[in-house]
Structures are given as structure tokens and as C-alpha cells.
């Protein structure tokens with residue numbers, strides 16, 4: 001075990017992409033070392049991830065101070081003193097590794113030569129270094145590395161004034177944990193929709209930040225079938241019914257629980273290998289095919305079906 005790498009923010013959710021709770025957990029892991037700190041040096045190890053980096057990427061970051069670290073849906077939004085916003089997306093396999101010498105034991109720190117930090121850091125995790133594509137050196141002395149073996153992640157810099165027109169963000173629906181997301185807005189978005197409830201919740205225009213895992217989990221908490229037609233949570237005028245209320249409650253509850261679990265795993269996590277099964281133990285239906293349903297009083301068994309090419313896990317007995 002390495003004491004050099006103080007924090008690894010990563011996931012072990014198989015082929016699933018990080019969703020809102022994972023991204024929020026990353027945000028909370030990065031905030032203490034990046035917010036208020038200046039980029040002293042930015043290293044790009046490749047010209048592209050999912051997309052090419054802008055040519056002036058490092059120049060637009062170096063010397064700038066982070067004035068806020070936010071999140072919109074699954075995007076990390078880093079506000080810069082220059083008026084730019086650095087947008088980062090984890091893709092399928094992206095993770096951030098934070099090396100913060102301030103968190104090391106005092107005795108070790110005293111013996112350390114600053115110039116030696118980086119060399120030792122990479123030496124200790126050489127097996128992953130080939131996938132370290134971006135390295136941020138911060139004035140907080142933290143070194144933040146973005147590692148992404150499959151390179152579906154991306155980073156983009158957009159002036160804050162142009163954020164409203166940004167194609168990535170323009171069509172996003174409401175934040176599910178925000179006040180703007182309630183039964184009325186969800187029902188209105190699902191009004192007349194002939195698609196399944198599962199497909200509607202996966203649609204980022206209906207609600208932003210949910211993916212396969214938390215949609216399955218939310219539907220189970222709401223006791224609603226993923227196959228149910230989306231329009232059935234609204235009346236014909238688009239007003240919410242009791243199903244819409246349950247669904248919104250289920251979505252908010254599962255996200256809040258997962259963010260809480262992510263927060264505690266961040267605090268406890270000291271392993272350097274990047275394999276952290278963050279929330280799996282809390283799943284009620286996801287990846288539990290053939291196991292007993294956990295709904296109190298339900299004797300059902302979790303079933304797996306395929307919807308729009310993705311696995312859906314649900315209990316046919318209690319999810320109607």
C-alpha cells in the first residue's frame with residue numbers, strides 16, 4: 001500500500017459509466033485540493049481523449065486560479081479566474097488520482113525533496129502510468145492526474161459567457177437533486193411519451209445525470225416497472241399522479257444514499273490500485289439477477305431484461 005497516493009477517485013461498476021453520484025463524489029474529492037488553488041503546470045500526455053484537446057489547453061489553465069468546482073449532470077465544471085470554465089467528463093473509465101503531500105505524515109514530509117515528488121509518485125504506480133493522460137500541478141502542492149484507459153472522457157474549455165450556448169449542456173433536463181425537479185416537472189416531461197419509463201429516465205433531456213444503474217434502482221424503490229409506458233405517470237394534461245410522486249422520491253433517495261456512500265468511501269479510501277467498488281453493496285436490483293427481492297414482504301426474484309441494448313434489472317413481483 002502506498003502512502004504517496006492519498007486519494008483515488010475511481011469506480012468498479014463493470015461496463016457502466018459513472019453517473020451523477022460518482023461524479024459528485026469525484027467533485028468532492030477534488031474540491032479540497034483544487035478550489036482556490038492555481039494551476040502551476042499542466043501536462044498533456046496525448047493530443048486527444050474522446051476528442052482532441054484544444055491547442056491552447058495548457059496555456060488557458062496555467063497561472064489561473066480555480067474559483068469554484070461545480071457539477072452539472074455528469075460534467076465537472078471548474079470555474080477559472082480568467083472567466084473560462086474547464087468542463088471535464090469521466091467517460092467510461094476515467095478517474096482522478098490526487099497526490100497531496102500535505103496529507104502525508106509529518107516525518108516523511110520533512111524528509112522530502114519537493115523536486116522528487118513526481119518521480120516517486122509515478123514510480124509507485126507505474127502499471128497505470130500509461131493511462132495518465134493529463135496532470136495538473138496545483139499551487140496547493142497537490143498533483144491531480146486524470147487516468148483513462150478507454151479514453152472516452154474529455155476536457156473542454158468554454159468561456160463562462162458562452163456556457164448557455166454550449167451544446168453539451170444546452171439540452172440537459174433538470175438536476176434531479178435540485179428544487180426544480182419534482183413530480184410536476186417529471187410528469188410534464190413524460191406526458192404523452194410512448195417510450196418505457198426506463199428509456200424516459202435515461203433521456204438526459206427529461207432528467208440529467210441518471211444512467212443505467214440509478215434508473216434501475218430508482219424504479220425499484222418507486223415499485224414501478226421499467227417497462228411501464230412513461231406517459232402513465234401523468235394524466236392527459238401532463239399533471240402528475242401518485243406514481244410520479246413515488247418516482248421522484250425514489251430518484252432523490254437513491255442518489256442521496258449513493259452520494260453519502262461515496263463520501264464515506266472517499267474518507268476511508270487509501271488503496272492505490274484504483275479499484276474501488278464504491279456503491280455496489282448498496283444496490284437493490286442492479287446486477288442482482290436471480291436473487292431475492294429486498295422489498296419488505298416481496299417474495300419476488302430479480303430479473304434481467306434488455307431494453308434499448310442495456311440490461312435492466314427489476315422485480316416483476318413488486319414493480320408494477
Ligand SMILES: [Zn+2]
Pocket residue numbers: 293294295298299300301315316317318319
Ligand atoms: Zn419485489
